[in-house]
Amino acid sequence: MPKHGKKYTEAAKQLDRSVVYEAAEALALVKKxxxxxxxxxxxxxxxxxxxxxxxxxxxxxxxxxxxxxxxxRTVLVFAKGDKAKEAEDAGADFVGAEDMVAKIQQEGWLGFDVAIATPDMMGNVGKLGRILGPRGLMPNPKTGTVTFDIVRAVQEVKAGKIEYRVDKAGNIHAPIGKVSFDTDKLLENLRTLIDTLIRAKPAAAKGQYLKGISVSSTMGPGVKVNTQKITA
Structure with missing residues (x-):
């Protein structure tokens, strides 16, 4: 069993692990x-x-x-010409083409949270697969980070776009805000994510799809959420 610190232990004493809480109640408890x-x-x-x-x-x-x-979130855009100008105007933190590819390859620079690329740049960006892939930083069409609509892509990331991906155990982990957020805002973020996951259900998935949901703060214990009413 993993050992937890004093603060975690004290926090855990304030919740009943046998209880499955309604979403709003669970989020309010996480904040508390x-x-x-x-x-x-x-x-x-x-x-x-x-x-x-x-x-x-x-x-x-x-x-x-x-x-x-x-x-x-710090955004890097791989683009040239007009698309590079669009990225700068949209608020991208770093914009470049082969120069940025070389900087990452040769210097190991990774001073960004999200990478976006125009499709014509993927021939060069693909060389960074071994560096960016394991870190979850590789641009991908499935997450909207390989696109010619650079303005929208940058604005969405800056507005709070997050990526999700199921792990080997069938779990998805994602941030939905800060403890300082109002409970209502956290609840809306949570429901938006769950609705998206439901729409993304693979046709090949059989049986119960949402098997369990829990919420927690960075250093706090997990609080179980009722999966039946989460999208209500």
């Missing part, structure tokens, strides 16, 4: 018992009834949370 002295991130873990070993049961995509995540 968050043990950190900083503005912790509120995270959700969703257990899906899929077998990720099969390609037709992969669940991956992106969603724009209506109230954002509370975190400012």
């Amino acid at each position: 018992i968050a043990p950190g002295k900083f503005d912790e991130t509120v995270e959700v873990a969703v257990r899906l009834g899929v077998d990720p070993r099969h390609a037709d049961q992969q669940v991956r995509g992106a969603v724009v949370l209506p109230h954002g995540t509370g975190k400012t």
Whole structure:
């Protein structure tokens, strides 16, 4: 069994692990018992009834949370010419082409949270697969980060777009805001994510799809959420 610190243990004493809470109640409790002295991130873990070993049961995509995540994300755009200018005007933090590819390859530079690329740049960006792939930074059409609509892509990331991807155990982990957010805003973000996951249900997935949902703060214990009413 993993050992937890004193603050975690004290927080855990304030919830009943045998209870499955309604979503709003669970989020309010997460806010109340968050043990950190900083503005912790509120995270959700969703257990899906899929077998990720099969390609037709992969669940991956992106969603724009209506109230954002509370975190400012640094955006790198691989583009040339007019598209590079569009990226700069849209608020991208870094814009480049072969020069940025070389900087990452040669210097190991990774000073960004999200990478976006125009399709014509993927021949060069593809060379970075071994560097960006394991870190979840590789542009991908499925998450809307390979596109000619650069303005929209940058604006969505800045507005609170997050990516999700099922792990080997069939779970999805994602941030849905900060402890300082109002409960109503956290609830709307949570429901938006769950609605998106439901729409992304693979046709090959059989049986119960939403098997379990829990929410927690960065340093706090998980609180179980009633999956039956989450989208109500």
